[in-house]
Amino acid sequence: MSRPEILLIIALAAIVTLAERASFFISRRGLNLPKPLERALTYVPAAVLAAIVTPSLFRPSGVAVGPIDARLIAGLVAGLVAWRTRSVLATFATGMLALWGIGWLVG
Amino acid sequence: MTRRRKALFDGVRDMLPMVLGAVPFGLITGVSAIGVGMVPGDAVLMSGLVYAGAAQLAAFSLMGPGASIWVIVLTIAMVNLRFVMYSASIAPWLRRYGIASRLLVAYLMVDQAYALGVLKFRREDADFPRREYMLGMGVTMWLAWMAATAAGAILGAQLPPEWQLDFAVPLSFLALLVPVVRTRPMLVAALTGGSLALALAPLPYNLGLVVASLSGIAAGAVAERLLASRPA
Numbered sequence: 001m002s003r004p005e006i007l008l009i010i011a012l013a014a015i016v017t018l019a020e021r022a023s024f025f026i027s028r029r030g031l032n033l034p035k036p037l038e039r040a041l042t043y044v045p046a047a048v049l050a051a052i053v054t055p056s057l058f059r060p061s062g063v064a065v066g067p068i069d070a071r072l073i074a075g076l077v078a079g080l081v082a083w084r085t086r087s088v089l090a091t092f093a094t095g096m097l098a099l100w101g102i103g104w105l106v107g
Numbered sequence: 108m109t110r111r112r113k114a115l116f117d118g119v120r121d122m123l124p125m126v127l128g129a130v131p132f133g134l135i136t137g138v139s140a141i142g143v144g145m146v147p148g149d150a151v152l153m154s155g156l157v158y159a160g161a162a163q164l165a166a167f168s169l170m171g172p173g174a175s176i177w178v179i180v181l182t183i184a185m186v187n188l189r190f191v192m193y194s195a196s197i198a199p200w201l202r203r204y205g206i207a208s209r210l211l212v213a214y215l216m217v218d219q220a221y222a223l224g225v226l227k228f229r230r231e232d233a234d235f236p237r238r239e240y241m242l243g244m245g246v247t248m249w250l251a252w253m254a255a256t257a258a259g260a261i262l263g264a265q266l267p268p269e270w271q272l273d274f275a276v277p278l279s280f281l282a283l284l285v286p287v288v289r290t291r292p293m294l295v296a297a298l299t300g301g302s303l304a305l306a307l308a309p310l311p312y313n314l315g316l317v318v319a320s321l322s323g324i325a326a327g328a329v330a331e332r333l334l335a336s337r338p339a
Contacts, residue, residue, distance in 0.1 A: 001170050006149055009166060009176055013183045014156035020187050022213035024194040025201070033195050040328050044188045046293045047300035047323025049284040051316050052165050052182070054301035055308045056277040071274060078278050082285035089131040091282040092275060099274055 063103050070106070074098035114236035118243020121227070125219040126251040132160050133252050135275050137259020138266075142273040143167045147260035154256035158217065158249060161283055162186040168276045175312035182313070185320055193221040200228045204238050212238060215245025291334060296327025 001009075033041070057075040064070060078095030085091070108116075133154070140150035140163075157163055162183040169179045193216060201209055216224075224241050231237075266272060288297050300323025307315025 001144070001174065003146070003149070005176060006145060006170070009170075009179055010149065010153045010156060012176070012180045013153070013162065013166065016180060016184045017157050017159055017162065017187050017190070018210075018214055020184065020190040021194055021216050022210055023191050024198040025209040025213045026206075033192070036328070038192070039331065040324050041188055041192050043293065043296040043324045043327030044185060044320075045287045046284070046296040047327060048165075048182070048185050048320045049161070049280050049287065050297035050301035051304035051319040051323060052168055052186075053277050053280040053284060054305045055315075056168055056280075058305055058308075061271075071277075074274070075277060075281065079281050079285060082282045086286050088128075088135070088279060088282040091285075092131070092135060092278050095278040095281070096270075096274065099271060103271075 063106055065102060065106060070099055070102040073102060110234075111236040111239045114239040115243040118240040118245075119247045121223050122219065122244040122247040125223070126248060129160070129219070129248065129252060130255045132279065133255025134259035134262070135279050136160055136163050137256040137261070138263035138272050139164060139167045139259075139275045139279070140256070141260055141263030141266075142275065143170045145260075147257065147264060150260040151253050151257045154253045155249070157183070158215070158252060159183075159187050159190075160252070161280075164276050164279050167273075168280070169313050169316070173311070178313045178317060182316060182320075185317075189218075190216065193218075197221055197225055197228075200225075200237055201241070208238050212241045212245065215242065215249055217245075217248055220244040220248060292327045292330040295330035296323045299323040299326035 053075075057072050058069070059071065060069055061071045065073060074095050077098045078091050081087075081094040082091040136154065137147070137150050140153070141147065145153075153163055153166075165182050165186045166179050169182060194213065197216070198209075201212060204212075220241060223244060224237070227240060228235065228237055263272060284297065288294050300319050303319035303322050304316055307318055309315070310318075
């Protein structure tokens with residue numbers, strides 16, 4: 001993307017995010033979210049994060065072990081580490097090392 | 108020391124352990140920004156203005172040829188929807204302050220500040236300087252977040268492309284996603300969102316992501332209903 005496009009994204013994202021953070025700070029009266037909406041909001045992280053991550057793991061990268069792409073293998077290994085350790089750093093390190101390791105073995 | 112100053116420094120002190128956890132994430136955010144072709148200055152600007160790691164990484168995963176600015180902004184808005192919940196939950200505690208103070212507290216509110224703030228307010232009395240406590244926490248994390256992004260961006264700019272650092276983005280999302288999926292309805296939401304996003308990936312402007320996310324949210328809510336109404 002071009003730099004003006006990136007700057008526009010930053011500006012719009014900043015406005016939208018502040019609007020969300022400040023949504024219930026604007027009015028002094030206490031407001032409550034409708035119950036169904038509140039329930040739906042609890043599923044936002046799981047649905048959105050999974051929708052972002054899944055296609056990026058299945059995108060062909062050019063390096064593959066048989067029919068399975070290196071990124072999918074590295075992603076599955078990292079997912080296992082995320083589940084066991086709950087550590088961002090450990091997940092990141094394992095995933096990158098797995099990706100490099102597969103590239104080194106196959107390529 | 109006045110009570111207000113003490114609350115400010117208590118905020119700084121309580122946030123420091125959280126900063127340790129956020130630094131690696133900020134480094135990855137900086138590295139990833141370079142990976143998708145941003146300049147270090149813009150990466151730090153984004154961290155200061157948007158100040159939301161998951162949303163920033165979501166934007167990076169979509170930036171590329173043919174991406175729509177509107178879908179990227181919409182995705183950021185969806186990733187940050189949890190702030191609406193936090194806002195609804197913490198705003199009643201800060202009603203006595205003016206609009207400028209409330210907006211500043213809102214701007215600096217992140218997951219950790221929200222969680223620590225509500226815990227503290229429940230323990231303290233009605234006169235506790237809540238604004239100062241929130242600002243102490245908020246400014247500490249805000250500065251650390253920009254510094255970590257800057258360090259990651261400078262480091263990322265030195266690293267060769269063969270290192271495939273753009274892979275840091277899906278990895279960091281995995282690290283965020285996995286702890287979220289604690290219940291069966293959450294798993295339904297994640298599986299629906301993930302599989303639909305994959306199936307609809309050929310749609311232009313990343314529209315598949317929007318449809319998949321909304322379907323995943325709906326599936327999670329429906330699954331919760333069905334599991335709750337099922338006889339034990």
